[in-house]
Amino acid sequence: MSPRRSYDQYCSAARALDAVGDRWTLLIVRELLAGPRRYTDLHADLPGVSTDVLASRLKDMERDGLTARRRLPPPGAAFVYELTPRGRDLLPVLQALGEWGEGELGEPRPTDAVRAHWFALPLLRALEGEGTVEVSLEEGVFHVFAGARSGPVYGDGPAPGEPDARLVLDSATCAALAHGEGALADAVRGGSATVTGDSPLAKSLRET
Amino acid sequence: MSPRRSYDQYCSAARALDAVGDRWTLLIVRELLAGPRRYTDLHADLPGVSTDVLASRLKDMERDGLTARRRLPPPGAAFVYELTPRGRDLLPVLQALGEWGEGELGEPRPTDAVRAHWFALPLLRALEGEGTVEVSLEEGVFHVFAGARSGPVYGDGPAPGEPDARLVLDSATCAALAHGEGALADAVRGGSATVTGDSPLAKSLRET
DNA sequence: CGGCATCCGTGACGATACTG
DNA sequence: CAGTATCGTCACGGATGCCG
Numbered sequence A, B: 001m002s003p004r005r006s007y008d009q010y011c012s013a014a015r016a017l018d019a020v021g022d023r024w025t026l027l028i029v030r031e032l033l034a035g036p037r038r039y040t041d042l043h044a045d046l047p048g049v050s051t052d053v054l055a056s057r058l059k060d061m062e063r064d065g066l067t068a069r070r071r072l073p074p075p076g077a078a079f080v081y082e083l084t085p086r087g088r089d090l091l092p093v094l095q096a097l098g099e100w101g102e103g104e105l106g107e108p109r110p111t112d113a114v115r116a117h118w119f120a121l122p123l124l125r126a127l128e129g130e131g132t133v134e135v136s137l138e139e140g141v142f143h144v145f146a147g148a149r150s151g152p153v154y155g156d157g158p159a160p161g162e163p164d165a166r167l168v169l170d171s172a173t174c175a176a177l178a179h180g181e182g183a184l185a186d187a188v189r190g191g192s193a194t195v196t197g198d199s200p201l202a203k204s205l206r207e208t
Numbered sequence C: 001c002g003g004c005a006t007c008c009g010t011g012a013c014g015a016t017a018c019t020g
Numbered sequence D: 001c002a003g004t005a006t007c008g009t010c011a012c013g014g015a016t017g018c019c020g
Helices: A012-020 A025-032 A039-045 A051-063 A091-105 A116-126 A171-179 A183-190 A200-207 B012-020 B025-032 B039-045 B051-063 B091-105 B116-126 B171-179 B183-190 B200-207
Strands: A067-071 A079-083 A131-137 A140-146 A154-156 A165-169 A193-196 B067-071 B079-083 B131-137 B140-146 B154-156 B165-169 B193-196
Touching: A012 A025, A012 B025, A012 B091, A012 B116, A025 A039, A025 A051, A025 A079, A025 A091, A025 B012, A039 A051, A039 A079, A051 A067, A091 A116, A091 A171, A091 B012, A091 B091, A116 A131, A116 A140, A116 A154, A116 A171, A116 B012, A131 A171, A131 A200, A165 A171, A165 A200, A171 A183, A183 A193, A183 A200, A193 A200, B012 B025, B025 B039, B025 B051, B025 B079, B025 B091, B039 B051, B039 B079, B051 B067, B091 B116, B091 B171, B116 B131, B116 B140, B116 B154, B116 B171, B131 B171, B131 B200, B165 B171, B165 B200, B171 B183, B183 B193, B183 B200, B193 B200
Parallel strands: A131 A165, B131 B165
Antiparallel strands: A067 A079, A131 A140, A140 A154, A165 A193, B067 B079, B131 B140, B140 B154, B165 B193
8 A cells, every 4th residue: 555654744746645656656656647548558657666666656656645546438448548637737846857867867777768749748848838739759640739638638649639739850950959949840840840731730830 | 875765767856856855955944054063953943863864864955965064163163054055055945845734734733843943934935025034933033035036035033143133923924824815914904913124125024 | 882784674666477 | 458466676764873
């Protein structure tokens, strides 16, 4: 079960760490920000987590109101885990961590796992406006819902329906995007990125 | 030593958790945001941490560039630990955690430790402008440096020198401040808070 | 006395195997 | 597919000891 080991400090940050400070918990939230996921999918996208720890965390998170367990309607009646609004509110925490962590990211190490939708978190900060953007990296395709107020924040694979903009670039450019001003415009000019679409969002992307 | 257990994921949030995801690490950062502290002071303000874990975390954090160990000039030549700029950049992470954690804070539990300067983190977000504010709670006195770009972000005890504003309130009001609009103005009107000072910062406090 | 290092019991973690 | 069971290992928390 969860932190029966509380810090026992009357401090909101310590209370937050009581709930999400355990190993893997925030990474599970990162996965669920992509929408409802099955146990096996979570396990596949969290290399290194053991089955019992994943099961234990999911129980804790449900008890603490971060996630809900729901049975999918047939066919394919499986269980999925999804974030509650309270759990979704952890997005700023993950963004702050991600922003800080970009300073340590560097090049991928040989031992590093990579998933395309992990680039969604830093990309989200760089996006102004609202709309759906589909992003194609060599590592795979994902999509982000900029400005979404409920439901998934991003997702794996192509966007459901026609996106407001399509982005084709390499992962290095995608990582650089979160950092700088004009990085995308420069990348487009340099040929290492392509923006497709005529929505306001696509236009603003070309100018950023 | 530190996370010899890396998540091994090419993701900036996971990298951040590699560095600061260990138990106690972020709470040590919270303490050091108040300025340089000695080992014994850290141990006193982090009830529950064992001596060896504290020593180990401080070593890890120094190795990872989050903190520096410095010898104080005589008299009283002791070692102090302080944040590097890189470590200070974790402030947004702690603020995001603190903001989220306020939803779980509630009333102090009998087992909870309390330190006055733990209220500085949520208060900082509520402060517009720049300047020094001295805050007096029943639990003690602390001060915050709003808009500080280097050096400590807050501190225990009275402000060094004359603050731009003085605040007298109870901890419940202080906790409520971070949440709402006009909370401080209402508290002043209701008599549960007092603002002293004629600086622009004090004026803006009275109006917020 | 401040600043750790050592020892020890308990619990959390990671890997594998197994079951409904 | 979705976990539970088992087990070895390591991290944590508490106490105590050492050393300047």
